[in-house]
Structure formats: structure tokens, C-alpha cells
Amino acid sequence: MGTALIYDEEMTKYKLLWVDPACKIEVPERLTASHEALVRNGLADRCVSLPVREAVDAEILLVHSEEYLEAVKQTPHMTLEDLKEFTLQYGDVYFHPNIYHCAKLAVGSALQLVDGVMMGKVKNGMALVRPPGHHSMRSAANGFCVFNNVAIAARYAKQKYGVKRILIVDWDIHHGQGVQYCFEDDPSVLYFSWHRYEHQKFWPHLRDSDYDIVGKGDGAGFNINVPWNKVGMENSDYLSVFCHILLPVAYEFCPDLVLVCAGFDSAIGDPEGKMCATPEIFAHLTHLLMNLAGGKLCAVLEGGYNLTSLGQSVCQTVQSLLGDPLPPLTDLSGPCRSALESLQSVRAAHRQHWSCLKHAVDLPTSEISTKRVKLSGEEAKEQAEEEQSGTEEKIWAEPLKRVSPPVCSAVVLPDDVVCPDACERLGSAEELNPHSLILKKDFLKDDDPLTAFSRVFSLIERMKKNEIRNGLALVGDVTMAMTCVVQHVAAEDNSRILLVCVGNGNIPSHIKEDGKTLVVQISCENTVEQESKYYVPVCLKKSCTDSSGFLQSVFSVLLPLGYQYNPRLVLLVRTPGSEVCDGAWLQLTGLLQSFAQGHTLVLLQEDDKACVDPTAAVLLGNPAPPLGQLQASPTEDAEAVERIRSRLKDDWKLLMTAAPENG
Ligand code: X5A
Ligand code: ZN
Incomplete structure (x- = not known):
């Protein structure tokens, strides 16, 4: 249409x-x-x-x-x-x-x-x-x-x-x-x-x-x-x-x-x-x-x-x-x-x-x-x-061309999962020269992760060359895949990754601290994690299955951070057992297309097959389905989001919503 x-x-x-x-x-x-x-x-x-x-x-x-x-x-x-x-x-x-x-x-x-x-x-x-x-x-x-x-x-x-x-x-x-x-x-x-x-x-x-x-x-x-x-x-x-x-x-x-x-x-x-x-x-x-x-x-x-x-x-x-x-x-x-x-x-x-x-x-x-x-x-x-200055002609740069890559969405899927309509499946032909892979041995314990990862890396390479806009991969171990991708991409200069992790799960501390990755984790885990400028955990204790708290954190924390950070790549990861409802996930996927000229890589766990088609549809540019009129998010969670904003607003000024008292 x-x-x-x-x-x-x-x-x-x-x-x-x-x-x-x-x-x-x-x-x-x-x-x-x-x-x-x-x-x-x-x-x-x-x-x-x-x-x-x-x-x-x-x-x-x-x-x-x-x-x-x-x-x-x-x-x-x-x-x-x-x-x-x-x-x-x-x-x-x-x-x-x-x-x-x-x-x-x-x-x-x-x-x-x-x-x-x-x-x-x-x-x-x-x-x-x-x-x-x-x-x-x-x-x-x-x-x-x-x-x-x-x-x-x-x-x-x-x-x-x-x-x-x-x-x-x-x-x-x-x-x-x-x-x-x-x-x-x-x-x-x-x-x-x-x-x-x-x-x-x-x-x-x-x-x-x-x-x-x-x-x-x-x-x-x-x-x-x-x-x-x-x-x-x-x-x-x-x-x-x-x-x-x-x-x-x-x-x-x-x-x-x-x-x-x-x-x-x-x-x-x-x-x-x-x-x-x-x-x-x-x-x-x-x-x-x-x-x-x-x-x-x-x-x-x-x-x-x-x-x-x-x-x-x-x-x-x-x-x-x-x-x-x-x-x-x-x-x-x-x-x-x-x-x-x-x-x-x-x-x-x-x-x-x-x-x-x-x-x-x-x-x-x-x-x-x-x-x-x-x-x-x-x-x-x-x-x-x-x-006075208003009477002078303002000068600004002409907007750059917005070029759509020849392939919009590429997927890396196990053989038994059907490729969503209009997506390009990456197979053995695209497999990357294994020399450019730096994988730790213990990442390679699943069935055939090397093949899957090399396809994922190939996808990333082709995103960098602007041959592919975005991608989705269904992997055996999403945490491992996330770690490998971050390591691979962060190895080069000027890589700015926005890692959006939905769900509980440990993010290796070297990722949180490498300064080349901004991590936003939206989870419902009860542990109070120490945030830093580049690691922003959003704990929604009450509303992991409720869209309003989730979206609240997307609008008031994630979008401002994303805009200010201006990533070159968005890595969107859904860890197993994340109970966030599907509608909110799809809205998040759609909204994140604002960044990195649409270069988003979505990583899903192998048993999350049901999520593949709706997520791919949004990656292909279809609107996410409406969520219905939202109820109030639980007070505790709304307050948690406000606390994050007020703690991080000196580092990330787009989080501000009030003028400083003096000055
Ligand atoms: C549509 C619109 C502006 C009128 C300005 C009159 N109207 N001073 O921009
Ligand atoms: Zn006007």
C-alpha cells in the first residue's frame, strides 16, 4: 500500500x-x-x-x-x-x-x-x-x-x-x-x-x-x-x-x-x-x-x-x-x-x-x-x-539523500523456520571469510553456532555497506550472540552501538563499560543494578507484562538517549522469558528505526519463533499494531522511570523536563 x-x-x-x-x-x-x-x-x-x-x-x-x-x-x-x-x-x-x-x-x-x-x-x-x-x-x-x-x-x-x-x-x-x-x-x-x-x-x-x-x-x-x-x-x-x-x-x-x-x-x-x-x-x-x-x-x-x-x-x-x-x-x-x-x-x-x-x-x-x-x-x-540577527539570511546545509539499501530486511534463521515474506534469507553464499571473526571458543557450544554467527556478521557487514537496511536473527543463545556482535562491531573505530536489551539476563560487564556501547536494559528483575552513563537499567517490577510502563520508559528514557547518542547500529535483543507483551515489543521495534538510518539488528532466542513474522513485518516498514488505550502504569514503575531520568539528566540532557533552579 x-x-x-x-x-x-x-x-x-x-x-x-x-x-x-x-x-x-x-x-x-x-x-x-x-x-x-x-x-x-x-x-x-x-x-x-x-x-x-x-x-x-x-x-x-x-x-x-x-x-x-x-x-x-x-x-x-x-x-x-x-x-x-x-x-x-x-x-x-x-x-x-x-x-x-x-x-x-x-x-x-x-x-x-x-x-x-x-x-x-x-x-x-x-x-x-x-x-x-x-x-x-x-x-x-x-x-x-x-x-x-x-x-x-x-x-x-x-x-x-x-x-x-x-x-x-x-x-x-x-x-x-x-x-x-x-x-x-x-x-x-x-x-x-x-x-x-x-x-x-x-x-x-x-x-x-x-x-x-x-x-x-x-x-x-x-x-x-x-x-x-x-x-x-x-x-x-x-x-x-x-x-x-x-x-x-x-x-x-x-x-x-x-x-x-x-x-x-x-x-x-x-x-x-x-x-x-x-x-x-x-x-x-x-x-x-x-x-x-x-x-x-x-x-x-x-x-x-x-x-x-x-x-x-x-x-x-x-x-x-x-x-x-x-x-x-x-x-x-x-x-x-x-x-x-x-x-x-x-x-x-x-x-x-x-x-x-x-x-x-x-x-x-x-x-x-x-x-x-x-x-x-x-x-x-x-x-x-x-x-537584529533575525533579519539576516539563515544558512543551513541541504539535507543529505536518504538512500534505501537494495535489501530492506535480511534474516538468519535455522533451516526449519520459514523465511517471512519479502525478507532475504542469508545462506551459505553470503558467509563471511572466517578470518574476520574473533570468537571466543566457549561461545561455540551450540549445534552450529559458527555458521549462524558468520551469517550474522555477514549481515552486519552488509548493513555497514548500506546493502541491507536491517536484519533479524534467531539464535540458539541470544546472550552469547549479543556479546559476539558487540565485540565484533566495537572492535572498529567510531562504532557507536545502541544495545537495547528487553528482558532479564546478564550483560557482560565489559560491554557496559567499553564506552562504545550505550546499553539500555528494560527488565523486570528485582535486583537493583548500578547504572552508569553507558549502562541504563530500567527495572519495571510491576509492569513487565504491562505496555504502559514499558512505553513510558521508551518515550521518556530510550528515545531521548538514542537521539542524543546517535548510534551507528542498533542492536535490539529479546532475552528468553522476557514477558513484555508483543504489542509493546513491536512498537519499540518500529520506533527504534529512528536511529542509525534504520540499521537495526534484532536478536531473538530460537524458541521465540512466533515473534519472527510480526517483528519482520515491522522491520519491513509496516506499522506496528495499535496497543489500545493504555491504563495508568503502576506507580512504583512510573516513579522508577522518573528517578532514572533525574539521575541521568546531567549526562544526557534530552532527559530533562524542567529548567534548572538558577542560571
Ligand atoms: C497558515 C499560516 C500564518 C498567518 C500569519 C499572519 N498562517 N501574521 O501560517
Ligand atoms: Zn503558520
Whole structure:
């Protein structure tokens, strides 16, 4: 099943007809630049192109008032003077004789995308549309938006397909207040938005955009606002918010469909956002959402005003939808102080609504709820400098090509185990020259481990040459295999292995200490092990069979560590008797594809045969099955995860969720 792309040149056929500094950045070239970038990179051809259509009145009325629709309907017949005057009643928007037509196509594009995904014609997709939608309200155009494309798509999906829960992720740099107002009392739609806010000094200057606006009535908790109170936010800031707020909440919510208000004014170089996250971040944001809702994800273009940055960001998003390997994110630091303050405030405001945040040990609410960063003389100066530098052109490197190796998944299996569909089995032909093997004799006691290991090593060699993306091996002794692989790989310079070990079992101490391997062990063993910077044991005493505690540790510990460590290889090992339920294992497998350009080697114990096919399916790029709405994880385990974070946060800054007290 493919990825849909929806685009029609017709939506380039309106523009600003008078002088208005607030609107001059919203140009037709935004759409052509996005589409041309997809064509130039060979991505448009790899997508399933779905036709656009005009939305009908009944669909627009799912969100907008009849009076407003009737008013917009008049605009194609208006004179220039009438259009100017009509425009004046709204904020930061313009009308044109053809915009009503385009606005109907923009809504219709979003609905076509929802249809394609819900009817199973495609697995996911992106709609390139103009005008954008997320600022428009029931009876008002606003912020370049006429009809609320994504809000209408959500109501449509509920009505037509009986979708129970929808997650809307708004990563545009402006607050989609139109979406918030539409669903603020509705618990079936979880709306998440981050936005440049600067303590209400940034457009649209609404008190409603702050972190303490969490939804009303039954919808309390289902509106998540993350205000950015400074410009210049980077990849680390965005990732922190995903790991420590959005992903835990989204998995607890368990949507049946994910809609993205995909604005790219949150990327570097954008004149509106003034942020510093690189286009590659959208590859990761997209990927991190792709294991929710069985992969049903629809991205609909919103903002994005630097044509270079916009084109690159659109390509990164679509490439992730297509399943290409993720680009490395280098130089991740910790979140900046202002981002930490936001993170802390949002988590505090939502801890009563989401069990995944209940045990957050950030500052108590009382100490921060009224806290506003006052501009001291020093900070005012800093800000003036920032504003100055904001007028200069930002320069960033063009994203590297994301090349899919010819083989996606290779397996090493005993002869009596059937090779999963679409995987390549490594047999004797690929066996490696035994000279490159350094095996200790006592590792070789099973039936024919030498053959199995040489096949595993061959697999690793071919991963290094980027001939194979990932692999899976069923071995007689998983601990032994893990030890051999680490030894083999760590023997070379620059090898950074992320070893994720699920289940109990002893990890040889030389692995924990070699500094070339970051070990994260998620187990339910009762022993209290001494952690170090490179050995992070997560003991879930109560919840070894419970997904919520397990996933909690994945989002709040493993992902941040993995991003910061930036491994060259991920080794994912499941030791015998690990009772972690299969669904969570598959989610983990899918999420780990974020690292090492997808170079993951999974080691399973021989008697774990039932796990081979589902694991291989995820390695091949299929979404992991949804886990269902998660229950609260046991207090003891949630607290254990929090303790690990607070102990390791000085070494691994992406674990932080609160600003240091002073400084
Ligand atoms: C969709 C979008 C931005 C409007 C900014 C007006 N709108 N100052 O990015
Ligand atoms: Zn925007």
C-alpha cells in the first residue's frame, strides 16, 4: 500500500492583489516550490496521486456557519474594492475572486486524503493545499485561512467512517486557534499545537494559546498548547516535546486516525517562525507518529514561507511517509531554558488529565503557574540582538539523500523456520571469510553456532555497506550472540552501538563499560543494578507484562538517549522469558528505526519463533499494531522511570523536563 500525494495547480491561481505587509508572504510559489521539490527528488513519482475535488456545502458546514459560507460564496463576484472591504472584517487574510474555488479544493483535498486512507487505498499521504486552514473559525477567515481544512476532515472522518478518536498534530509555528475552538469541548479529538508565543507578544496574541488552556468540560485535557516563548528553537527542543509530552499522551489516547496540520514555518529560515529546527526534523516527527493508528496518517499543508526550507521540509515529510530511512540528527544538545520552562508548564497543566504525566517530578504547579519570565535588562538586550540577527539570511546545509539499501530486511534463521515474506534469507553464499571473526571458543557450544554467527556478521557487514537496511536473527543463545556482535562491531573505530536489551539476563560487564556501547536494559528483575552513563537499567517490577510502563520508559528514557547518542547500529535483543507483551515489543521495534538510518539488528532466542513474522513485518516498514488505550502504569514503575531520568539528566540532557533552579 502506497503513500498518497494530492496536488492541483489550480490552487496556485489566486494571490494578493493589493499591498498588505502582513499577507505578502503567502504566495502561489509556496505550492509550486513544494511540488517541484517533490518532483525533483523523484518523490512525486513514488506516490499515488489522488485527484482533488471541491468540497460541497454540507462538508464545509461541518465546521462553518451558513452565514459565513454564504458570505464567502459572494467573493468570486466582487470587485477589487469590495474584496478589500470584505477582507477588512478579518485578521491577516486576503480574498481574491478565485480563492473561494481554491478553498473548496483545499477542503476537498483533505477529504480525498481521508477517504484514500480510511478506505485502505493508501496507507498514508500528504495534501499540498492553498489556502491553509488552521486559523479559520466557524464564522471567520483568519491568518491566510478561509475554511478549516483539517477540522473539517476530522468531523468528516467521524461522520463517514465512525472514527472514534482522532489526534491532530499541529506542528505549524502558529497556533491553530480555529482547530482549538472547534474541538475544545470534544474528547474524541485530541488537538496538539506548538507555537511561537513569546508570552502573547506574537500573532495572533491570544491568551487562549497558552499552556493552561487544556479544553473544556468533557474535553478537558484534550487540548495541548505548547507555547514557545523565545525564537530560535532547535531540533532538541522539538524532540523533547515529542518525547516528554506528545508521544506519551498520544499513545495513552490511542487514536484511530492521525491528522497533521503540516505547516513548515516552524523550520529554519522561515521569516515568520524564526526558529532553527532543520528540515530533517520533519522526517523524525513524521516517523514518530507513524506507528499510531495503525499508520493511518494524513498530512495537510498549512504554513511555510521560506521556499527553500519549505520544499526541503515537505520532501523530508513525504520521504518518511514512503518509508525511506531516517536521516541522522547530529549535534543534539539539551532543550534550551525557555523550552524547558514550556515543557515543565505543559506537563504540570496536564498531569491531572493523563496518567502518563501523573508522576512527573518537575516543579510543583504552584511554583510555575504564575511564572512569567520578566525581561531583565540583560534579556532585553539579548532579544534586541536576536531581532537584529533575525533579519539576516539563515544558512543551513541541504539535507543529505536518504538512500534505501537494495535489501530492506535480511534474516538468519535455522533451516526449519520459514523465511517471512519479502525478507532475504542469508545462506551459505553470503558467509563471511572466517578470518574476520574473533570468537571466543566457549561461545561455540551450540549445534552450529559458527555458521549462524558468520551469517550474522555477514549481515552486519552488509548493513555497514548500506546493502541491507536491517536484519533479524534467531539464535540458539541470544546472550552469547549479543556479546559476539558487540565485540565484533566495537572492535572498529567510531562504532557507536545502541544495545537495547528487553528482558532479564546478564550483560557482560565489559560491554557496559567499553564506552562504545550505550546499553539500555528494560527488565523486570528485582535486583537493583548500578547504572552508569553507558549502562541504563530500567527495572519495571510491576509492569513487565504491562505496555504502559514499558512505553513510558521508551518515550521518556530510550528515545531521548538514542537521539542524543546517535548510534551507528542498533542492536535490539529479546532475552528468553522476557514477558513484555508483543504489542509493546513491536512498537519499540518500529520506533527504534529512528536511529542509525534504520540499521537495526534484532536478536531473538530460537524458541521465540512466533515473534519472527510480526517483528519482520515491522522491520519491513509496516506499522506496528495499535496497543489500545493504555491504563495508568503502576506507580512504583512510573516513579522508577522518573528517578532514572533525574539521575541521568546531567549526562544526557534530552532527559530533562524542567529548567534548572538558577542560571
Ligand atoms: C497558515 C499560516 C500564518 C498567518 C500569519 C499572519 N498562517 N501574521 O501560517
Ligand atoms: Zn503558520
